[in-house]
Amino acid sequence: MKNRSIFCVAIFLLAAYFISFKSANKLEQQSWIRINLLGYSPSGIKVAIWASKSDRVPVLFELVDEQTNKVVYTSLNIKTFGKYGPFKQTARINFSGFRGSGRFYIKADGIKSPLVIINDDVYKGAADFCLRYMRQQRSGFNPYLKDSCHTHDGFALYGAKAGIKDSTHFDASGGWHDASDYLQYSTTSANATYHLLMAYRDFPQVFSDEKQANGLDGQNNIADVLDEARWGLDWLLKMHPKRNIMFNQLADDRDHITMRIPKEDNQYGKNFERPLYYISGEPQQRGKFLNHTTGTSSTAAKFSSAFNLGAFLFNKIDVKYSKRLSAKAGTAMRFAMKKPGVTQTASVKSPYIYAEDNWVDDIELAAVASNFNKPKPVKNNLLAAINFAEREKITPWMARDTAAHYQYYPFINIGHYELAKQLDGEEKLKITDYYKAGINEVWNRAKQNAFYRGIPFIWCSNNLTVSFAIQCSWYADLTGDKSFMELEQANFDWLFGCNPWGTSMVYGLPSWGDTPIDPHSAFTHLKNYPIDGGLVDGPVYTNIYNSLIGIKLSDADEYAEFQSDLAVYHDDYGDYSTNEPTMDGTASLIYLLAAKEHQGKAIQHKTYSLGANTRGDSTVKKISLIFTGDEFADGGEKILKTLQEENVKAAFFLTGNFYRNANFKSLIKKIKAAGHYLGAHSDKHLLYCDWKNRDSLLLTQKQFSDDLNANYAAMLNFGVEKKDAKYFLPPYEWYNETIANWTAKQGLTLINFTPGTRSNADYTFPEMGKSYRSSEEIFKSITNFNIQKNNGLNGFYLLLHIGTDPKRKDKFYDRLPELIRYLKKDGYKLERIDN
Structure with a gap:
């Protein structure tokens, strides 16, 4: 009876669903499906939003192939949230269970979504596309206009403390215009520069080389993102010309009087020369407005961080330039303090300023960035960074519903990320917990609505959204905790159309979707020049919008039916609060898009065998060292000493037998304290399947689960929870697809060593006959594979053993220092497997 009832209910729901298609066409549209217009990754989280002005919520949805019009996926996975903004009903339509690629539509309750694109290359080229806007924002020589502007900058103000007379000229030409106006701020420029440098450092393979250093067409053997970052660095050098001189901004709000093309900028009574505001550490007043400056740290520390990261990245490209940046980083840090x-x-003329109100986060980053060019992290720098990290654990806006304009800038504490990467054990955990606490503050608001929107609708809300998505991503990378992946994706999706207005917030991206066409920009308004890749400010609280000076829409509001008492967004030249593109927000978005593209590339180039991941990204020179252990641990101390001396992090997959062995307790604690990955290797080191007939299982699913859970229970005694150790390496490195499926049901990822070398034979001993492999033979198998095979050892999971049977006298771990030095010399980075 029970099965029959379920069947009848299903038939009823399907009938109601198909009837709704016929009736919906007769009514004015009251419901919409919002999606990420740019697209989704096949293996990633995929959610659309049902938004309706009626009380209706669909009971199921379909994914329909665009070409064949066939239904490829049907699901009841719809979670209702109720009212939000202009909508009476909203719901999350989750189609993450569909892993195919292609072009589709979502259909639900008679409503059809925009085109849904799913593939691994969906974000390819997006970061480079947004670089177009950065180049277009260049001051000095502008490659988009193929003309120069602001070549007479600038005359100094407020420099009496440094012995600078007012109106003294300093060469300050260059850099980027801050937004659609032509002001230039050191704080936003330094932050943008840092994000571009990070993007190249973390995801170099994402970026192309199609432009020269001046931004014109032509290659120069340097990634375009690094060329753009250098444009920013060069201007920052001009803004810090001497150790006791640093300028905070070039031009001021008199810029806003008229709209004009950059070369026509003549607003300040000194021909084409603009004012340079010296960082005096004191409040400054022009006209009737007084800012609330209290010191020199927030801007100067950003200079120091950008200079140090630039020095690190240019060290092998332009040594002289690198040394100059390094020296300036030091003087900037002293200026900050x-x-x-x-x-x-x-x-x-106006009361609007960048009212930055926090600075310890900037000093934290500057302190840890001082270690970038050091062979090993300097402890005093780390201690200083930790001290400042504790003074602002959470970026303050995260715990608030509102904030002043740029009050807590940048909108993400980059110092926590850079610091956590240089720490181990409990110290690292403490810093990453700060990230988690901030994310939870936003999550507590976000989980109340279908869009998972927890970002306050203040000016530049899109900039906060980008920064928050990056923080979620960094937290996952640093900890392996994927709890906030759906929240991260929701914020990313919001930027590209999964929002109440159904529009992307990036000009021209994607080309086939609804994106801004009438931004608050002289380029588009006066000349119809496209501002490709520019991220607009984003929606603001309706009460903020209503209080702003001088806003008047120039055309009818095409999004009128989606405005509400909560928030507004207008694609209208007249709305400078929601539709003005920003340079620094775009730079942050470039980092986020690079990360997304990198994830797609990494998935494409990973290797899988029988359901287990057996190799990382084969296009990147990275190797993960893996050590397994069950009953022996004789190499443990030597291995740890070598890893410490070579500053390498590895992964240790140990059985429950190993974790419970009292003789190994001290060693395990040292492994954890050193920041290495601790994982599971089964509890009793069981053989899962027959050696000759791999498909023949030797245990039941319950036996598998009980054994694995016992392994994790033993790990818990060392403070390692299951969420901290999502990778599982099977005993004997022997498994089949059934084992891979059982592992996935546990919420874990099955991994195995990369085949091709004999490193995993380091446990063998002479009495094993033909199976025995000497250390020399093992070493040569690694070096020969590296030389002879395409892509060498890229992405390799190189497996060794933490100990071997006493019968083996020729211990391969004795050659570990030699192996690591060989790999480093050949350009490989050795990182934890969860990186």
Whole structure:
């Protein structure tokens, strides 16, 4: 009876569903399906939003192939949330269970979504596309216009403390215009520069080389993102010309009087020369407005961080330039500590300034960035960074519903990320917990609505959204905790159309979707020049919008039916609060898009065998060292000593037998304290399947689960939870697809060593006859594979043993220092497997 009832209910739901298609066409549209217009990754989280002005919520949805019009996926996975913004009903339509690629539509309750694109290359080229906007924002020589502007900058103000008379000229030409106006701020430029440098450092393979250093067409053997970052660095050098001189901004809000093309900028009564505001550490007033500057730290520390990261990245490209950046990083740091406090921007005609109100996060980053060019992290730098990290654990906006304009800038604490990467054990955990606490503050608001929107609708809300998505991503990378993946994806999706207005917030991206066409920009408004890749400010609280000065829409509001008492967004030239593109927000987005593209590339180039991941990205020179252990641990101390001396992190997959062995307790604690990965290797080191007939299982699913859970229970005694150790290496490295499926049901990822070398034979001993492999033979198998095979050892999971039978006298771990030095010399980075 029970099965029959379920069947009848299903038939009823399907009938109601198909009837709704016929009736919906007769009514004015009251419901919409919002999606990420740019697309989704096949293996990633895929959610669309049902948004309706009626009370209706669909009971099921279909994914329909665009070409064949056939249904490829049907699901009841719809979670209802109720009212949000202009909608009476909203719901999350989750189609993550579909892993195919192609072009589709979602259909639900008679409503059809925009085109849904799913493939591993969906974000390919997006970061490079947004670089177009950065080049278009260049001051000095502008490659988009193929013309120069602002070549007369600038004359100094407020420099009396440094012996600078007002109106003294300094060469400050270059850099980027801050937004659609032509002001230039050191704080936003330094932050943008840092994000571009990070993007190249973390994801170099994502970026192309199609432009020269000046931004014109032509290759120069340097990635375009690095060329753009250098443009920013060069201007920062001009803004810090001497050890006791640093400028905070070039031009001021008198810029806003008229709209014009950059070369026509003549607003300040000195021909084409613009004012340079010296960082005095004191409040500055132009006209009737006084800012609340308290010190020199917030801007100067950002200079120091950008200079140090630039010095690190240019060290092998331009040594002289690298040394100059390194020297400037030192003087900038001293300038930052001259008077601890915050530097705000100055305004003349209007009350709107960048009201930055926090600075310890900037000093934290500057302190840890001082280690970038060091062979090993300097402890005093780490201690200083930790001290400042504790003074602002959570970026303050995350715990609030509102904030002043740029009050807590940048909108992400980059210092926590860079610091955590240089720490191990409990110290690292403490810093990553700060990230988690901030994310939870946002999550507590976000989980109340279908869009998972927890970002306050303040000016530049899109910039906060980008930064928050990056923080979620960094937290997952640093900890292996994927709890916030859906929240991260929701924020990313929001930027590209999964929002109440159904529009992408990036000009021209994607080309086939609804994106801004009438931004607050002289380029588009006066000349119809496209501003490709520019991220607009984003929606603001309706009460903020209503309080702003001088806003008047120039055309009818095409999104009128989606405005609400909560928030508004207008694709209208007249709305400078929601539709003005920003340079620094775009730079942050470039980093996020590079990360997304990198994930797609990594998935494409990983290797899988019988359901287990057996190799990382084969296009990247990275290797993960893996050590397994069950009953022996004689090499443990030597291995740890070598890893410490070579500054390498590895992974240790140990059985429950190993974790419970009292003789190994101290060693395991040392492994954890050193920041290495601790994983499971089964509890009793069981053989899962027959050696000759691999498909023949030797245990039941319950036996498998009980044994594996016992392994994790033993790990818990060392503070390692299951969520901290999502990778599982099977005993004897022997498994089949059934084992891989059982592992996945446990929420774990099955991995195995990369075949091709004999490193995993380091446990053998002479009495094993033909199976025995000497250390010399093992070493040569590794070096020969590296030389002879395409892509060498790229992405290799190189497996060794933490100990061997006493019968083996020729211990391969004695050659571990030699192996690591060989790999490093050939350009390989050795990283934890979860990186």
